[in-house]
Amino acid sequence: MDFTQHELGPGVRLYLCETDKFTTLTCKAFVQQDLKPRTAAAAALVPLLLRRGAQRFPTTRDIARELEELYAADFSADVLKIGERQILEFYFQMIDPALLPEGEKLLRRGLETFWEISSRPYGSGRFHEPYFEQEKHTLIQELEGLVNEKHSYALVRCTALMCSEEPFGIYKYGDVDTVRSLENQEVYDHYQQLVNSYPLDVFVVGSGTEQAAEVLAELIKGRDGRNALHSPQQVEVGAPRCFEEFMDVQQAVLVMGYRTQITYPDANYYGLLVGNGILGGFPHSKLFMNVRERASLAYSVSSSIEGSKGLLTISAGISAEQQEQAVEIIQEQVRSIQEGMISREELEQTKSGMISSMNSMNDSPAGLINRNLIGIVHNQLRTIDEVVESISAVSLDDVVRAMQHLQHDTTYILRPSPQKGAANGSN
């Protein structure tokens, strides 16, 4: 289940995966840019504006009706953050045209609709002004609403505090003040630049991809995506910092941030991935076994890797009174891996778990596509088989060597206010 790659123009690539395994045809397009405060906020506004209307479908309702006519076709757009890049993502899925009446016609109509919504927003020379004003407000609410989900809020806060002096500290949707100051023309012009002159990668999974490729090549022609991009910077780590925030919650959320200094292109990247798996990627991992099963301190506890910037974060939902105990047990787990206290079973279970989830990507169109994102950012795609081989080759020494790079940078805890309803925020 590999992709064949085709150049549609400078910096514009099309990847096709021909298969009749799925009942759907799935298409995703990614445009990437360097993460900067102003353009990040501008790009974050684009997906919200696109769903409001296109030249041929001036309202949300018109778009929705067209997608219903196409037998539940699905369009969405979003922005993602990978390392110090921001990715604008366009997604389209429809039922495999081979299963539809007049499938060929519907395939063309579907892809034309996809590209119409993605690239021809409603308005003339700029976004339709009422939509622009309203969606600015929506984005501000989205940013303010981050606090509604305590676990993701805590993770975002921890990395923002940890990387406050680096581009990575910028949230994927920007920040409220910048969004408030955005001008219609400015966002529109930037959006035009993004689709026309930044690296564009388009993926298609399904049957009859050749025909889809022809239609897409027609729609996307004449673009030059050669705008140069930067790689993330690495920084010196000082003494660990500690932040706490108070809120009227029942449960405390603890997040510990580490620098790994190891990213996707590094030889030891897979050693680090396996190390993270042993630490907190699975229910058999050290964090789950020790923080949850042995000490009963948490229901959820896990760790994850940001492989483009080089971060490892550990998060746990705990009772605030047990913070010290939890931190101690967590640090003990990190130390034990760094000292090589890893059983053969732990290593093998983790590797086979990771290989299994890598192979599972073959069973999902979105999985097949999304796993390439980090490869796009680093200009080096790897196939599922290549990754499986790299994971298989990881030895205990590789894990220890990689995990010894970890430097604890920041601890963040969101905890219940001492008195219900009292205002007690602090850093």
Add this chain to the structure above:
Amino acid sequence: MDQIRIPGGEVLYKEYLPNGLAVLVLPKKQFLRTFGILSVRYGSFDSKFRVPGGDVVEVPPGIAHFLEHKLFEEEEGSVFDRYAAWGASVNAYTSYMQTSYLFSTIENWRESLAYLVEFVNAPHLTEENVEKEKGIIEQELRMYADHPDFKILSMLMENLYHEHPVRLDIGGTVESVRSITVEQLQLCYDTFYQPANMALVVVGDIDPEDACELVRSRYPERSGPGYAVERFDPKEPQEIVQPWAEAELPISRPRYMLGFKHDPLWQGEDLLRTQITMTLGLKLLAGRSSRAYGELYETGLIDDSFYASFRGLPRLAYSVFASDTDEPETLHERLVQRINQLKEGGVDAAEIERFKKDFWGRTVGSLDSFEFTANRITASHFEDVPYHRYLEVLQEVTAADVQSALQDLLDWDRSSVSILKPVNSRG
């Protein structure tokens, strides 16, 4: 094995083992993953029941969920470790009416499947491990309590229902969980975990006979014949508890939820027909292509979190409308107007026909998701709803059916509104 053709044309194989267990296998060509899910017809609703041949007992809320946690414990090591060694993952969940244990794997599906039926049939309950689990479950309950989606739905249920167990969290309360004993857990286990009260669904590129034979030969002997457990739902009055309720939570903006209480009188194909009819009706009222969605969005009363849904089970039925909004009172007024308007007439046949295309596409497209498909198959079996007839019944439903369902079911005398408002406790 019996063969059942499901929507999309695939064939489901079904057989009852001599011990009463239903085995259902859906072969999926070309897929690498095998997914197995063993479910017990026993959930959070089942706190009052007759011990076979004995008395009616009532146990503290939260036991089904507690048992789900405890079955992962073995005399030596944990279930997670066994699956990890095969590169497989394992999980479980509890809902209102069922408890399910599931695995997903690329290799070793036979071992994974055999062990699934083994560990679910081998409880290992001790005073010590039951006490230890209480801390973990308490953290789980607190995590949900901080989650606005869960909080507002549970508020609504408390205001719609006087006695029905849907009022309570699936996991119970911190107090009820603390009171649970080993004896109570064992009693519920012995009562409900009987093969005749369970169903196994396996999805993957496997031979159905092969899978069935494996389960037949490896299923542990259980004493006692299969029987139907007699359960007692409290008598629920027609009336709601109160029409309007508000609470505070640390969130960024208010949340609104409107609920209608229905009598769960439908069974079998009637229930399926009602599900389809109401889902069409609610899409007409609140879907992306509806007039209300466009108008409410334009005026800033809703954002894209707005939705409406119908839930119909053999023991529970309700409809909800929900959104984040700055003006819950105004939103409510406008929704009342729109719902009344559509109840009086105006269900458009052309729109219903377009929705049918949409539902057809969703149904066929959902076949690629093993989890969704397996859940459907399990629910269909336990609830005795013929989902394999979905596309036929969909074609039979008319605009007039939708019109009268909306008139009958959206009864203002049996409705209630819940609102969550922000409490600002951040400094």
